Amino acid sequence: MTTSRYRESALAAMRRRTLLKYSVAAIVAAGWAGGFTSAMAQSVDLSKWSPEYIRSIAGTETFDTAGTCGKVVPNDYAGKVSYWYTGPFEADPVIAHEQDAAFWEAFKKTYPNIETDVQSITYNELLDKFRTSLLGNAAPMVIRLQILGGVEFAAKGYLEPLKPEDVGYTTADFWPGALKSVTWDGVGYGIPTNNETMGFIWNAKIFADAGLDPEKPPATWDDVVAYSKQIHDKLGISGYGLVAKQNAGNTPFRFMPTIWAYGGGALDEASENPTYEKAQLNSEGTKAALQAIYDMYVRDGSVPTSALTNTQAENQAPFIGGQLAMMIAHPAEYARMLDLASKATGADKEVADAVVENMRYGLIPEGPARRAVVFGGSNIHVVKAEYVEGGVVDEQAVKALICMWTSPEWSTKLAWVGSNPGNLGGFKTEWMKERLDTIKFLDVTTSMLPSGIPFPVLPYAPEIMNIIVPDMMQNVLTGTMTVDEAAEDAAAKVDALSSGGI
Amino acid sequence: MSSGQAIFTDGPGTAPRRPGLFSRMWKQRADYLYVLPAIIVMLIVIGYPIYYTIDLSFSRTPTTLKLSDKTFVGLQNYVAILTSPNFWKVTWQTLVWTVLSTIFAFGLGLGAALSLHREFAGRAFMRGLLLIPWVISAVAASYVWKWLYHSDFGAIGALMVQIGVTDEPINFIDNTRTSLYALIVVNVWKEFSFAMIMLMAGLQTVPESLLRAAQVDGANAWQRFWHVTWPHLSGVSMVTILLLVVQNFNSFIIPFVMTGGGPAGSTHIWITHIYEIAFQRQNWGAGAAYAVILFILMMILGIFYVRALTRGDATRAGT
Numbered sequence: 039m040t041t042s043r044y045r046e047s048a049l050a051a052m053r054r055r056t057l058l059k060y061s062v063a064a065i066v067a068a069g070w071a072g073g074f075t076s077a078m079a080q081s082v083d084l085s086k087w088s089p090e091y092i093r094s095i096a097g098t099e100t101f102d103t104a105g106t107c108g109k110v111v112p113n114d115y116a117g118k119v120s121y122w123y124t125g126p127f128e129a130d131p132v133i134a135h136e137q138d139a140a141f142w143e144a145f146k147k148t149y150p151n152i153e154t155d156v157q158s159i160t161y162n163e164l165l166d167k168f169r170t171s172l173l174g175n176a177a178p179m180v181i182r183l184q185i186l187g188g189v190e191f192a193a194k195g196y197l198e199p200l201k202p203e204d205v206g207y208t209t210a211d212f213w214p215g216a217l218k219s220v221t222w223d224g225v226g227y228g229i230p231t232n233n234e235t236m237g238f239i240w241n242a243k244i245f246a247d248a249g250l251d252p253e254k255p256p257a258t259w260d261d262v263v264a265y266s267k268q269i270h271d272k273l274g275i276s277g278y279g280l281v282a283k284q285n286a287g288n289t290p291f292r293f294m295p296t297i298w299a300y301g302g303g304a305l306d307e308a309s310e311n312p313t314y315e316k317a318q319l320n321s322e323g324t325k326a327a328l329q330a331i332y333d334m335y336v337r338d339g340s341v342p343t344s345a346l347t348n349t350q351a352e353n354q355a356p357f358i359g360g361q362l363a364m365m366i367a368h369p370a371e372y373a374r375m376l377d378l379a380s381k382a383t384g385a386d387k388e389v390a391d392a393v394v395e396n397m398r399y400g401l402i403p404e405g406p407a408r409r410a411v412v413f414g415g416s417n418i419h420v421v422k423a424e425y426v427e428g429g430v431v432d433e434q435a436v437k438a439l440i441c442m443w444t445s446p447e448w449s450t451k452l453a454w455v456g457s458n459p460g461n462l463g464g465f466k467t468e469w470m471k472e473r474l475d476t477i478k479f480l481d482v483t484t485s486m487l488p489s490g491i492p493f494p495v496l497p498y499a500p501e502i503m504n505i506i507v508p509d510m511m512q513n514v515l516t517g518t519m520t521v522d523e524a525a526e527d528a529a530a531k532v533d534a535l536s537s538g539g540i
Numbered sequence: 541m542s543s544g545q546a547i548f549t550d551g552p553g554t555a556p557r558r559p560g561l562f563s564r565m566w567k568q569r570a571d572y573l574y575v576l577p578a579i580i581v582m583l584i585v586i587g588y589p590i591y592y593t594i595d596l597s598f599s600r601t602p603t604t605l606k607l608s609d610k611t612f613v614g615l616q617n618y619v620a621i622l623t624s625p626n627f628w629k630v631t632w633q634t635l636v637w638t639v640l641s642t643i644f645a646f647g648l649g650l651g652a653a654l655s656l657h658r659e660f661a662g663r664a665f666m667r668g669l670l671l672i673p674w675v676i677s678a679v680a681a682s683y684v685w686k687w688l689y690h691s692d693f694g695a696i697g698a699l700m701v702q703i704g705v706t707d708e709p710i711n712f713i714d715n716t717r718t719s720l721y722a723l724i725v726v727n728v729w730k731e732f733s734f735a736m737i738m739l740m741a742g743l744q745t746v747p748e749s750l751l752r753a754a755q756v757d758g759a760n761a762w763q764r765f766w767h768v769t770w771p772h773l774s775g776v777s778m779v780t781i782l783l784l785v786v787q788n789f790n791s792f793i794i795p796f797v798m799t800g801g802g803p804a805g806s807t808h809i810w811i812t813h814i815y816e817i818a819f820q821r822q823n824w825g826a827g828a829a830y831a832v833i834l835f836i837l838m839m840i841l842g843i844f845y846v847r848a849l850t851r852g853d854a855t856r857a858g859t
């Protein structure tokens with residue numbers, strides 16, 4: 039056999055092994071995830087999930103965090119743990135700082151003999167700093183990463199297997215989708231700390247002025263297209279806040295729900311048992327979603343022309359200025375709008391206050407296939423000893439920290455402002471009740487959680503979501519390609535990627 | 541006489557035999573010792589990354605993204621890149637970006653330098669004012685221009701509508717036909733001050749007596765510029781143009797911040813594309829191959845740059 043033939047053969051074998059590995063991983067993960075809903079009893083009844091149900095269970099149970107974690111790791115254990123995470127920074131509300139400080143105080147009280155070495159690193163710096171520290175064997179023992187951040191490191195072999203049972207909880211205590219996001223090659227490598235989904239916001243006054251029911255959001259994505267056109271035709275302003283910038287996380291977070299609603303996907307991540315084997319970007323569902331945004335951007339001109347260079351942040355100004363009627367938004371968007379209104383002056387202030395007054399939150403519209411939203415959040419992971427500073431992981435101290443952090447109490451308190459407890463027990467706590475009473479629309483965005491779909495659990499998922507999907511959108515919206523061409527082009531790129539092509 | 545014979549044998553005008561390279565190096569060993577620390581640092585921070593990039597360019601990144609599992613693929617990355625229509629599209633955009641940016645930045649810089657070289661009231665203020673684009677942060681400038689160009693609420697678009705030039709705001713950066721040129725305008729605005737400073741320094745070398753003599757001889761302004769000023773500026777112009785070309789080939793901030801390479805890849809130039817391939821798609825092999833191609837091109841430009849610089853030295857030394 040010639041060298042090149044040998045290489046080709048070896049590469050092909052490697053691709054087959056990779057494919058097999060992904061398939062096994064996906065089947066195990068899917069079985070695991072699917073099993074939650076059918077065989078295992080969740081801590082809460084997910085079938086009843088709605089704003090009313092969320093309110094009804096809040097404050098109905100108390101939890102003894104110190105006692106629970108004391109059964110996992112004795113409270114008098116003496117040791118050391120190092121931890122990196124994105125904690126509250128200057129721009130975060132005071133309560134986030136207070137809860138963070140309270141956690142460390144509580145940890146010290148519960149485990150007075152465990153020494154902590156903690157670093158709070160900004161969201162944008164954390165991944166790069168972690169990658170660098172791993173190369174220099176100077177990583178922390180424990181790290182918290184955004185929802186799909188861990189897959190890359192699990193695939194590279196840097197993380198220790200970790201499941202809820204290791205720290206005294208059960209898999210039924212966490213969202214199935216969240217656990218799917220920490221599963222690589224059939225093994226769990228982390229525990230969810232917090233999970234959130236986005237909602238749909240609209241300006242009721244603009245709806246009324248355009249002749250729409252001000253209290254009724256679009257029920258389907260077809261409605262969004264129609265409403266957007268009606269608003270633009272009648273009022274001359276943008277209807278829907280489309281976001282289609284390349285290399286921006288906002289774009290897939292706002293377009294994938296449309297694709298999934300129409301029955302498409304990047305791969306088969308929206309299905310009950312995903313295998314991540316074949317690209318779905320050329321499916322009829324994806325094409326229908328592309329056609330919907332084409333209709334809004336090109337045919338009707340009813341969305342901002344700047345959508346191709348906009349991130350969500352650039353949609354906030356026109357929304358608070360009454361120039362944009364509806365968009366997908368994070369739970370914290372209301373607080374952001376309040377903040378913007380408080381900074382406005384003169385005539386702008388009047389407009390901004392009116393917008394806040396008329397701001398409504400609802401469920402993200404559904405499509406022919408389903409109602410869908412991206413399942414977001416963060417997970418906590420344990421690093422293998424050989425990559426940790428000093429070469430040692432203090433297992434007991436690590437477990438103590440993770441048990442406390444992922445407890446119903448602290449997973450609620452530490453996600454106070456913009457997220458939700460990763461531990462489902464958190465929804466029953468008095469702190470959840472307090473949050474629902476003080477954070478407007480939290481019940482609506484939280485009620486989207488069962489519709490949450492995680493991005494494909496693959497190391498190269500960021501490339502699909504941040505590059506290939508936005509490219510596909512831009513190819514359609516700029517007329518560079520037709521809907522069919524753009525969809526086929528994107529699917530071919532995903533398939534090439536999963537087979538190891540460049 | 542042996543010495544006389546030796547002189548006769550070598551013949552008149554024959555240069556004495558130069559000592560060997562190692563002999564000369566040994567004689568100048570102190571000089572080499574002085575630069576040794578810098579060379580060691582360069583080998584570590586420049587030499588090794590270059591070696592590693594070249595090594596990476598012959599490998600394929602595995603689907604797990606684990607670099608220790610990379611496989612040797614020979615020239616496959618280079619072949620894939622050079623046969624990709626995207627490569628030629630990005631290369632063409634890079635050439636358009638570089639050539640137009642360089643021409644206009646140099647032209648504007650030359651005009652500004654000539655204007656500021658003359659005495660007039662407020663010259664110092666104008667000089668400071670024109671330096672502003674160069675001294676402010678490229679990231680901040682990009683964000684400001686992004687809002688000026690904004691397709692829905694941009695100041696330029698609003699002004700155009702207000703003065704009746706257009707009915708609707710012009711779509712500068714969300715349009716594949718205009719986006720690259722819109723970004724070139726920003727780049728020219730940002731870097732023409734650099735050309736201005738370089739050429740102002742060059743203008744100091746033009747002898748005032750020659751200009752006055754030409755004026756006495758009846759030469760008009762254009763003739764004085766073309767026959768007296770320009771020949772004195774040719775050296776600094778060459779250096780300025782080469783530096784602008786290198787700078788523009790290596791541009792990143794303006795296209796990355798303003799459009800991220802979009803829409804539909806219409807503002808991708810080499811560096812933004814390499815960044816996307818390597819750091820956002822984590823395809824280290826292909827990204828490295830792109831970088832090596834760019835490196836070779838930069839080295840060729842570097843040779844021209846060094847030649848331009850040393851030609852000036854040689855001229856001054858009269859050799």
